[in-house]
Amino acid sequence: MRKLKNSELNRISVEEFKKISKIPIVIILDNIRSLNNIGSVFRTADAFNIDSIFLCGITAKPPHREIQKTALGATESVCWKYFEKTQEAIDYLKDDNYYIYAVEQAEGSISLENIVPDTNTKIALIFGNEVKGVDSEIMDLIDDCIEIPQFGTKHSLNISVSVGIVLWEILKKFKFKA
Numbered sequence: 001m002r003k004l005k006n007s008e009l010n011r012i013s014v015e016e017f018k019k020i021s022k023i024p025i026v027i028i029l030d031n032i033r034s035l036n037n038i039g040s041v042f043r044t045a046d047a048f049n050i051d052s053i054f055l056c057g058i059t060a061k062p063p064h065r066e067i068q069k070t071a072l073g074a075t076e077s078v079c080w081k082y083f084e085k086t087q088e089a090i091d092y093l094k095d096d097n098y099y100i101y102a103v104e105q106a107e108g109s110i111s112l113e114n115i116v117p118d119t120n121t122k123i124a125l126i127f128g129n130e131v132k133g134v135d136s137e138i139m140d141l142i143d144d145c146i147e148i149p150q151f152g153t154k155h156s157l158n159i160s161v162s163v164g165i166v167l168w169e170i171l172k173k174f175k176f177k178a
Contacts, residue, residue, distance in 0.1 A: 017077045022051040023174060024122040025167070026093060030086045030138060031057035031129040032159060039070030040160035041127075046074035048167050053078055054093075054124075056086040070160075086126070090141050093124045102126045102134045102142045103166055105155065109147035112169050119174050125166060127159050 012020070027045060032038055038060055045053055055061055061082050062068070062075035083089040090100055099121050117123055126142065128134030139145070148157060148165055157165070 014073075014077045017046070017049075018079075020049070023049050023171065025050050025170065026052050026054055026098065026122070026124040027163060027167075028054045028086065028089050028093075028124055028126040029056060029059045029159075030126055030134055031132075032059045032127070033130055034159070035060050035064060035066035036070045037130070037158065037160045039067040039072075039074075041163050042067070042071040042074035042078050042080075044160065044164050044167060045078045048171055050167065051079065051122075053080045054089040055080060055082045056089050057084070086135065086138050087141060090124075090126075090138070093122075096122070098122045098124045099144070100124045100126065100142045102128070102139055102145045103148070103162055104128060104134045104139065104145055105147050106139060106145045109145040112146055112148050112166060115146055115170065115173065117170055117173055123170075125163075125170075127163055130159055 027041060027050060029038065029041060038055070041053060060067060062071070062080070067075060081089075083092070093100060099118070101123060103125055125146070126134055126138060146166060148162060150157070
């Protein structure tokens with residue numbers, strides 16, 4: 001087996017990326033502390049052609065050197081907006097008919113493998129603070145909650161890992177529409 005060269009990956013330019021149809025998913029980062037996590041989420045959003053990222057509360061905004069380390073330029077390709085409060089982001093999306101999911105361990109949550117998103121509906125996924133998770137007040141505003149099944153002793157995943165896992169599972173169900 002031969003590893004592909006970068007020139008063989010059929011990469012598109014940032015300008016081309018911005019013009020192509022996006023998967024109707026918005027990632028909401030609710031008070032994320034780690035700049036490396038933020039950058040990783042940008043890179044994942046670019047890889048999966050996600051519509052946009054909403055940065056809320058203490059979540060840092062580009063341009064920032066520490067975000068760029070892991071984003072590797074994805075802050076230039078992925079659309080993003082900043083909201084002082086996560087509730088403002090949710091209100092904005094609900095006004096535009098988004099279905100809002102939190103990714104959290106909660107009563108009544110739906111296990112990730114059982115999620116069946118309506119592929120005709122725009123969705124938003126909220127990922128919470130590395131220590132406190134999604135704020136309790138925000139949990140009162142969501143439409144549904146997704147939980148990633150875990151079987152070890154920690155029952156905790158890094159936020160950037162969680163974003164990748166959840167997006168991959170949902171995109172499989174979207175059948176990679178773009």
